[in-house]
Amino acid sequence: MRIEWIKTHHQALAPFNRFKEKAHTKATKLFANRKGALYIHIPFCVGRCRFCILYREYPNMPYEHFVSALIREMRKYRSFQPEVVYFGGGTPTLLPTTELGRILDSIEKRGEIKEITIETTVSEFDEKKAEELASLGINRISFGVQSFNNKKREILGRRSPESEVIEKLKLARKHFEIVSIDLLYDLPYGNTLQEDVKKAVELNIDGLSIYPLVYNTTMQSYPHPNIEENEQNFLEAYDYLKEHGYKHISINHFSNGKDKFLYSEYFTHLDKPLLGIGPGAGGHIKNYETFHPPRIRRYIMDPYRVNVFSMPEEVFCGIRVIASMLKGNVKILPGNFAASLQVALNREWVGLRGKNLMLLPKGLFWANTLIYLMSLDFLRSYVFH
Numbered sequence: 001m002r003i004e005w006i007k008t009h010h011q012a013l014a015p016f017n018r019f020k021e022k023a024h025t026k027a028t029k030l031f032a033n034r035k036g037a038l039y040i041h042i043p044f045c046v047g048r049c050r051f052c053i054l055y056r057e058y059p060n061m062p063y064e065h066f067v068s069a070l071i072r073e074m075r076k077y078r079s080f081q082p083e084v085v086y087f088g089g090g091t092p093t094l095l096p097t098t099e100l101g102r103i104l105d106s107i108e109k110r111g112e113i114k115e116i117t118i119e120t121t122v123s124e125f126d127e128k129k130a131e132e133l134a135s136l137g138i139n140r141i142s143f144g145v146q147s148f149n150n151k152k153r154e155i156l157g158r159r160s161p162e163s164e165v166i167e168k169l170k171l172a173r174k175h176f177e178i179v180s181i182d183l184l185y186d187l188p189y190g191n192t193l194q195e196d197v198k199k200a201v202e203l204n205i206d207g208l209s210i211y212p213l214v215y216n217t218t219m220q221s222y223p224h225p226n227i228e229e230n231e232q233n234f235l236e237a238y239d240y241l242k243e244h245g246y247k248h249i250s251i252n253h254f255s256n257g258k259d260k261f262l263y264s265e266y267f268t269h270l271d272k273p274l275l276g277i278g279p280g281a282g283g284h285i286k287n288y289e290t291f292h293p294p295r296i297r298r299y300i301m302d303p304y305r306v307n308v309f310s311m312p313e314e315v316f317c318g319i320r321v322i323a324s325m326l327k328g329n330v331k332i333l334p335g336n337f338a339a340s341l342q343v344a345l346n347r348e349w350v351g352l353r354g355k356n357l358m359l360l361p362k363g364l365f366w367a368n369t370l371i372y373l374m375s376l377d378f379l380r381s382y383v384f385h
């Protein structure tokens with residue numbers, strides 16, 4: 001039987017969407033006096049990378065107005081205690097350092113922050129920026145590399161050549177405790193994943209997030225590898241990383257042991273609160289999800305507009321169990337998931353270790369598909385009993 005390859009956890013958990021209901025609870029109330037992760041969305045970019053599916057805009061206004069709106073929003077959550085902070089985008093390093101500093105200064109309870117990550121793009125990063133970011137206490141930097149290969153970079157619409165990527169990663173190495181990169185496979189005209197992970201290991205990169213490319217309308221006409229070839233390329237890269245001391249700490253992320261990527265705990269453990277602020281940012285707490293409408297101009301006028309959705313407790317429990325799969329090991333009883341787990345056992349996506357089901361290397365490649373099948377299994381038993 002041919003099974004569709006599901007590439008993202010959004011697609012994988014989509015069967016649950018129909019159970020979401022608009023809740024009449026305020027996000028500020030839900031997050032009051034809680035601890036968790038703080039995600040700050042900075043949706044600015046100068047580049048227009050052809051492959052990108054994320055919400056971003058092109059700056060045509062002073063950054064201070066946007067940052068002031070973020071700070072206004074942040075003040076509403078003054079009793080929230082962040083344990084980790086993540087600046088995502090877009091390209092957060094486009095903000096002047098003084099503005100990033102203003103955002104960090106507006107966090108009232110800063111005492112327990114263990115990790116501050118910022119995403120960046122090679123072209124928007126230099127020595128001065130590195131020094132300034134490190135001086136703000138940012139200790140983890142994540143570059144969207146996608147591929148070192150110049151031909152692939154051109155097709156994806158990335159603006160810097162391989163030589164600059166390497167130069168900037170070496171520079172980051174000097175200033176940050178943890179350097180992480182994003183790599184893509186299922187690329188137009190074939191993958192370069194094996195060469196890319198080799199280069200990352202040579203450069204002593206601490207963390208690697210490896211994703212299959214999701215084809216948007218701009219990219220969809222390109223021929224790309226079939227599923228078998230992608231699986232093979234992913235497994236070769238997995239073996240190489242393993243041989244060189246890297247372990248997967250979630251289904252998409254590999255670490256050399258130094259990169260704890262604490263932030264990832266908050267989207268794999270749905271019990272842990274994740275407060276998202278800024279246009280387009282999402283978050284979750286208990287069985288509630290929050291989502292900010294995108295669009296910067298509207299956000300600046302009213303940064304308090306947050307949609308809150310809830311889900312029935314039992315359904316949410318199912319999601320929680322299934323989402324734990326994102327961490328890479330599955331401590332669950334087959335129960336409601338008998339059919340999907342049988343598929344996973346037959347196809348060697350999971351193996352049994354004692355009473356635990358362990359995700360095998362193939363299972364990392366198929367993890368979102370397995371999550372999707374488990375979602376369907378769970379909902380079948382939920383609806384019919």
Ligand SMILES: C[S@@+](CC[C@H](N)C(=O)[O-])C[C@H]1O[C@@H](n2cnc3c(N)ncnc32)[C@H](O)[C@@H]1O
Nearest residue numbers: 051052053089090091119120121144182213214
């Ligand atoms: C918002 S970008 C932030 C990094 C930074 N702006 C950059 O481009 O270097 C975060 C990551 O999302 C991932 N991403 C964006 N579009 C994608 C797509 N179409 N398919 C898979 N991953 C994608 C990329 O791996 C990218 O590095």
Ligand code: SF4
Nearest residue numbers: 045049052089090121
């Ligand atoms: S990949 Fe990064 S730099 Fe390029 S458009 Fe997307 S968010 Fe911006």
